[in-house]
Amino acid sequence: MTKTGFLLVGHGSKKPSNKELIENTAALIAKKEDRFLVKSAFMSINEPSVKDVLETFKADDISSLVVVPLFLARGIHIDVDIPGILGLEQGSKKGTFATEKGEVPLLYAAPIGNNPMLADLMVSSADVVIKENL
Helix, strand or coil, X not given: CCEEEEEEEECCCCXXXXXXXXXXXXXXXXXXXXXXXXXXXECCCCCCEHHXXXXXXXXXCEEEEEEEECCCCCCHHHHHHHHHHHCCCCCCCEXXXXXXXXXEEXXXXXXXXXXXXXXXXXXXXXXXXXXXXX
């Protein structure tokens, strides 16, 4: 069964917990969503790099590739760096990706941004600390 490639991109950090967060999130997505072939990569400091993981997707049997940044807000990586690596024009969300079997659609998702679920997560964090400390 051909799957959609799913590249989860993190910023990268000297702190191991940052890399673990991205890798664990990728593993959770893979466990929950059988339709995706999930891999993770980093913009800086940590490895593998986005370029390196894109190379591995070339050999995979994927019907499309979606690149999802695990970033809260727009910035230089979201608006310039990642689209540049993907070969997309600035502001574009769609292109093509060359695999060993031919070209497939490439899609670039937005960062978390103003997603209402973010507010739910913050309330959940507040509830946990209240429960544990009051």
